[in-house]
Amino acid sequence: xxxxxxxxxxxxxxxxxxxxxxxxxxxSLSDYWMHWVRQAPGKGPVWVSRLSSDGxxxxxxxxxxxxxxxxxxxxxxxxxxxxxxxxxxxxAVYYCARGRGSVDSxxxxxxxxxxxxxxx
Amino acid sequence: QSALTQxxxxxxxxxxxxxxSCTGTRxxxxxxxxxxxxxxxxxxxxxLMIYEVNKRPSGVPDRFSGSKSGNTASLTxxxxxxxxxxxxxxxxxxxxxxxxxxxGGGTELTVL
Numbered sequence: 001x002x003x004x005x006x007x008x009x010x011x012x013x014x015x016x017x018x019x020x021x022x023x024x025x026x027x028s029l030s031d032y033w034m035h036w037v038r039q040a041p042g043k044g045p046v047w048v049s050r051l052s053s054d055g056x057x058x059x060x061x062x063x064x065x066x067x068x069x070x071x072x073x074x075x076x077x078x079x080x081x082x083x084x085x086x087x088x089x090x091x092a093v094y095y096c097a098r099g100r101g102s103v104d105s106x107x108x109x110x111x112x113x114x115x116x117x118x119x120x
Numbered sequence: 121q122s123a124l125t126q127x128x129x130x131x132x133x134x135x136x137x138x139x140x141s142c143t144g145t146r147x148x149x150x151x152x153x154x155x156x157x158x159x160x161x162x163x164x165x166x167x168l169m170i171y172e173v174n175k176r177p178s179g180v181p182d183r184f185s186g187s188k189s190g191n192t193a194s195l196t197x198x199x200x201x202x203x204x205x206x207x208x209x210x211x212x213x214x215x216x217x218x219x220x221x222x223x224g225g226g227t228e229l230t231v232l
Contacts, residue, residue: 105213
């Protein structure tokens with residue numbers, strides 16, 4: 001069974017850091033492009049970042065570029081999102097998702113989400 | 121990249137059909153046949169219901185169907201059931217590597 005389990009969210013002050021984890025089971029992360037998507041309360045999801053299946057390519061939304069870093073550990077089959085210099089508008093539930101399709105445009109597996117709260 | 125436009129709410133009685141629209145631009149919905157729809161229940165992760173405009177993943181009832189005309193995509197739920205009550209989000213490929221997927225603001229579907 002394909003499963004994604006996120007962890008690492010929490011309360012952090014503005015300017016602080018969080019490291020989110022997404023443990024995958026039932027498939028290998030190295031076979032798929034993987035994404036982070038966030039969703040603020042009462043809002044639609046917003047794409048944040050993606051990592052290529054071979055691990056060589058990373059992409060970021062302009063709003064997080066230079067502050068967030070996506071990576072993975074193949075041995076642990078775990079995806080990460082290092083979030084630095086957090087701002088109030090980064091507060092959201094963060095989901096990892098498996099990309100599918102010829103242009104990696106839809107997500108057939110999602111984690112349960114982990115919340116990031118940014119407040120002093 | 122602006123979010124896709126969805127009506128905030130939709131409703132229908134059990135057994136009826138309801139259609140939810142999703143309007144974008146030529147740069148996203150109108151430019152690619154890569155529109156997806158997700159169902160989200162409170163406190164849960166989104167669940168894929170439709171991909172590539174009109175394809176259903178295994179396990180999704182055929183009461184759910186998708187279509188597209190120009191810059192507007194649509195999700196139709198026929199034979200409404202109480203269990204269909206949820207938020208629905210559309211998404212589209214944008215062709216932009218730095219923002220490959222854009223989502224809609226969501227539609228809250230109520231089964232009366």
